[in-house]
Amino acid sequence: MTIIAAADGSALGNPGPAGWAWYIDDSTWRCGGWKRGTNNQGELTAVLDLLRQTAHSDEPLHILCDSQYVINSVTKWMKGWKRKGWKKADGKPVLNVEVMKALDEAMQGREVTFEWVKGHAGHELNEKADALANGAAKAHSTRKEPEPGPGFPGAQDVGAGEDPAVPPAAGGAARRSPSAGASGTSGATTTRSAAESEPDLFSLDANTSAGPAGEEGSSSSAGPAIEDLVVDLERSLLTDAVRRNRRTLTRLLDVRWRQVDAAGRTRTRRELGDADESVEDVDLEVVETRRLGDDVVLVLWRATAAGGEISLGSSLWQRFGDDWKQVYRQATREA
Numbered sequence: 661m662t663i664i665a666a667a668d669g670s671a672l673g674n675p676g677p678a679g680w681a682w683y684i685d686d687s688t689w690r691c692g693g694w695k696r697g698t699n700n701q702g703e704l705t706a707v708l709d710l711l712r713q714t715a716h717s718d719e720p721l722h723i724l725c726d727s728q729y730v731i732n733s734v735t736k737w738m739k740g741w742k743r744k745g746w747k748k749a750d751g752k753p754v755l756n757v758e759v760m761k762a763l764d765e766a767m768q769g770r771e772v773t774f775e776w777v778k779g780h781a782g783h784e785l786n787e788k789a790d791a792l793a794n795g796a797a798k799a800h801s802t803r804k805e806p807e808p809g810p811g812f813p814g815a816q817d818v819g820a821g822e823d824p825a826v827p828p829a830a831g832g833a834a835r836r837s838p839s840a841g842a843s844g845t846s847g848a849t850t851t852r853s854a855a856e857s858e859p860d861l862f863s864l865d866a867n868t869s870a871g872p873a874g875e876e877g878s879s880s881s882a883g884p885a886i887e888d889l890v891v892d893l894e895r896s897l898l899t900d901a902v903r904r905n906r907r908t909l910t911r912l913l914d915v916r917w918r919q920v921d922a923a924g925r926t927r928t929r930r931e932l933g934d935a936d937e938s939v940e941d942v943d944l945e946v947v948e949t950r951r952l953g954d955d956v957v958l959v960l961w962r963a964t965a966a967g968g969e970i971s972l973g974s975s976l977w978q979r980f981g982d983d984w985k986q987v988y989r990q991a992t993r994e995a
Contacts, residue, residue, distance in 0.1 A: 663717065666724040666777070666785035667710055669702020670793040672801055672901040673908060679796025679806065680706040682713075683788040690809040693796035699892070702793055703727040704759045707734070711766035713812040720771040726779030726786055728888070735774060738764055780895075780945065801901055887949040890957045890977045890984055897986070898942050898963075906933050914978065914985040922971040922991040955979035963991065970994040 663684065670693075671678040678697030683689040690709060693702065707723060707730060714721055725731050738760065741747065746754045746761070754760055777783045779790065796806040893912060896902045902909070909929060917929045927935070943964045950958040959975045973991035977984050 662720045662722050663714060664722045664724070664785070665710055666783070666789040667703070667706035667730075668726065668779075668786065668789035668793045669699050669704070669706055670790070670797040671697060671699040671702060672797050672899050673896070673905070676901060677797045677801035678702045679793040679798075679800065680709065681789045681792030681796060681809075682706050682710040683785055683792060684812075687810060688812055689788070689792060690811045691792040691796045691806055692808060693793075693800045693806060695800050695803070700727070700729055701756060701759065702797070703730045704733070704756055704763065706789070706793065708759060708763050708766060710812075711763070711770065711772070713815040715766065715770075716814055716816070717812070720773070722773050722775065724775050724777045724783070724785055726777055726790075728776060731774045731776055733760065734763060734767070887951070887957060890959060891946050891949060893977070893984055893986070894946070894959050894961070894975055895944055898944055903932070903935075903937075909933050911983065912986060914980070914987040917985075917987055917989075919989040920991070922969075922973075922993045957984075962994070 665682050665684045667680075667682040669678065669680045675696055675698045677693070677695055678699070678701060679691060679693035680702040681689065681691035690713060692705075692709070703725065707725070710723065711721070740749070741754050741760070742764065746757050748754055777786050779786060792809070799806040897912060902912070909932065913929045913932070915929065917932075919927045919932065921927070945962045945964070946959060947962055948960040950960070952958055955978055957977045959977065961973055961975070963971050963973065965971075971991040971993050973989065975986055975990075976988040978987050979985075
């Protein structure tokens with residue numbers, strides 16, 4: 661019987677307190693995180709830990725992901741990276757290379773398939789994994805360790821490491837085919853820090869675009885990846901960690917930013933930063949994204965507050981150099 665699991669990652673601030681999780685059912689799941697990491701590192705680590713935890717099983721593994729970056733990295737780009745000495749199409753080093761190498765090793769001799777699912781769209785397994793990953797990130801934001809979960813039955817203790825950039829070697833638990841190469845990367849390997857090696861959500865990087873041959877690393881137009889990036893930025897504004905950090909708000913909101921909320925109040929960027937209000941219990945559903953130009957994206961959304969009040973709204977995002985900033989946001993109560 662095929663093992664079906666969802667894997668997800670989360671980061672508050674990106675980089676910031678980060679979490680990862682995979683979920684099969686209420687008795688078979690795991691999560692973890694770090695005090696500083698990125699969303700992509702969380703997504704990758706969730707898949708890596710799932711592979712290691714199920715390494716002793718002979719069953720096929722089907723992984724549900726809402727990250728095209730993870731799926732493309734493993735199924736499309738990795739073969740080319742290895743051939744080029746773990747370099748991208750533009751000649752630059754592969755981001756998160758230690759995790760990528762560990763994933764490559766953990767995949768050897770395994771029957772593993774991936775399926776993309778839309779995040780925050782009500783998919784049961786994805787929603788469970790997302791909640792666990794987000795909970796782990798929130799725990800680390802308060803300097804607490806999240807409950808790791810029961811794991812997979814019969815698994816050895818070969819989970820993800822404390823440093824998202826350098827996962828420990830899987831040791832004997834990782835199954836290899838006869839043609840597999842040497843063992844995984846050592847924890848002593850020197851790498852750049854996560855902040856140096858991983859692009860954050862505030863800028864577009866070659867990491868988010870697909871080249872002419874579908875290979876990661878080209879600087880050509882990113883297509884749908886731009887909308888995905890803007891949606892992630894939109895969601896980050898509904899976290900207390902971002903809303904209460906003036907430096908982060910300055911990066912996310914244009915100096916001319918204005919908001920007209922559902923009550924008809926107009927606020928500036930400074931007034932939003934001064935507001936002492938929690939937004940953690942607001943659920944945001946993205947209805948549609950529209951490209952209004954190369955550097956402008958419109959996001960249409962529906963927000964549900966903890967008390968059940970629903971508002972419909974739109975946000976206008978504009979690119980300034982390498983940064984995307986929200987310039988206007990408006991909401992209206994749903995009739």
